[in-house]
Amino acid sequence: MDEHIGAEGFRFDYRPPAIRFGASATSELGAELDAHGVERALVVAGTTTGTVPAVIEPVVDGADGRTGEVFAETTPEKRLDTALDGARRYDETDADGVVALGGGSSLDVAKAVRALAASDDRAAAVRAFAESGSLPVPDTLPPLVVVPTTLAGADLTHVAGLRTTPESGHVESAVDGGLSDPRLMPDAAVYDPGLVATTPEGVLAASAMNGFDKGVEALYARAATPVTDGTAMRGLSLLREALPTLRGDDPAYGDAVRGTILVQYGISRPDASTLALVHAFGHGLTTHSSIQQGAAHAIIAPHALAYLFERGPCRRDLLADALGVDSATDPAAGVVEAVTAVRDGLDLPTRLRDVADIAADDLADIAATTAADRLVENVPTGIDTSAAALEDVVRAAW
Template sequence: MHAREDPETRFRFDYRPAAIRYGQDEVRELGDELARLGVSNALVVAGTTTGTTPAVIDPVREGAGERLGGVFAETTPEKRLDTALAGAARYDDRGCDGIVALGGGSSLDVAAAIRALVAHDEREEAVAAFADTGRLPVPKGLPPLVVVPTTLAGADLSLGAGLTATPANGHVETPVDGGLSAPGLMPDAAVYDPELVATTPTRVLCASAMNGFDKGVESLYARTATPITDGTAARGLALLRDALPTLRGDDPDYGRALRGTILVQYGVARPDGSTLALIHAFGHGLTAHAPMQQGVAHGAVAPHALAHLFAEVDGRRELLADALGVDADDPAEGVVAAVASVRDALGLPARLRDVDGVERAALPDIAATTAADALVENVPAGVAVDADALEGVLDAAW
């Protein structure tokens, strides 16, 4: 006898995430996690606001206790190479042996770059390689990293980071918009505390939440989906669909939103592939041509990207409908409406024309950038992802 099995369900799931800690006031246990990693002198990497706001930084200081080596509160949304180099110099000066990344995606990305730079024997050679190729080499022997997220972007359990440089800030002759990636960049631990998420300004938090929410959506329809990511993404979306609409109300459910964010990103970043796909590719294309948060870009384009998907393939619409609590005769229409409803509840622009900095004349260039993004490889077979087709999606979103 043979087991009945569809050959298309074969999969390999190679995922080695950070140790995950979650709970109210969990950041006060940060010192215990640092001790488990053998860190006695940690550098906290944070933004210029996050790292100087008492409600955010004080619990981190108290949690790290005697294992705190210093605070580097200089990261910015630009994720600049010169900032990472300054952080690496601070790490050296303080004799640190580990890093705590505190904040949103920008701080976590700069912390990843600092982590790579301090492990390089020849730092200037690494900088030169970044200037030439746009990729910062990642050596072995990285110091331990603990991430303490304060947003809901779901970029915490990551194998990569963005990094930029301009001639004005040194080290490059022409602007470079690149990054770094390697399996070793996965943090060693992640500490999730709803109290810290509650300190993030509502506008920033809501935009980040759309980014995190879309990770769950894409994990269900991407060609790289697995039964494991199906389970975590579906449960995460069920939590987020209820929690995200509360963020702008009188009783925000930060805990449910944070738990949902942990789940939707679980398994997204793997050495053998990612479940990010068309919506995130559009996010990269839009933010490359206009200054906006990824979540704002997602909000305007996600419903139209999904409509494009469903017009050409099944896109696992029934699974998405179930995860989003959709009860409609046409599950595809219901999913598109549900995603738009979450976007509206978060107070994000519904049209690209309402997003500052986006020009209609730039849509062909944005479409070309999106079509060239590596994440389009994860879009299901049969969906048109050439520049002309994607420009049509942008026109619909305009």
């Protein structure tokens, strides 16, 4: 066991939602809403997800009359203006709860809608976001039930991304921020593999890489615990088998969803997070280009892991066990190879130079943004996370 894990005990303060999983689990959505006293939930969904009958109809039907209007206006940009529009729709429809339907973008915007719906002064909240990049979270929030349709693992968390640009009239320059508070954790999460199966193959594959990397980081991050070790290892063992099938004729949606639930369990806690270097690189890459988060992870993860293993143990043996690496194999090389195999099985990008709007001249800026990301604090002690060191990783991925 590495020296940064468990040597002096640990604290695991996690406040998860009720989790419901199964085929046609959406048929029980009404029971989850009823458990939290919700009679008219505003359904917050993407511009596509919220209008596709195969997705929205099972949700509305399963809510058993406990949904009001469908607000199908979220986009991957996670815009503050979208959240403000959603909060206004919440008021207009006399809603008393929120259902977040879709991928990470919809779930993040839904959390912002929830915070703004409960705010006594939305104008002040917008000013605070413009000044600090952090949207205030009121003490009391309406109930939230999430119904994920991707495998990004953005469900069991109390943080959300949010941004605004000068076009909104709120800021003079773009602000990339979000909101974070333990009270933002959903009250319930409903996982239906049938809904996940409706997501386009390419979108689902990219989201799967994002979720998969959450399990990888949960094992080596400084804030790892025996609890997260157990869930992440089981989740990774499911995902390494299930994810490559998503591009085939017999997709293992059920195991992919089970694995995604497990790898994110306990990684977002009031006093800790296990997101680390791979996710920090993801932020750096998406800040400086239009690359999607999952595609960014696909390219950078093998190189980031190789860099970590060159400089410290980083629990390579535990990762090797979780990923089914042969005991006779060099654990570090085996883990990198296993992660690469999952990436390739999902048919995701492999080089930064193939991303249209990333140039060689951008690499230093990407490294600097990554080095300044708060998630690098979760990298094991003693590993250099300076911009100069991380630029070597980005160039290796180039």
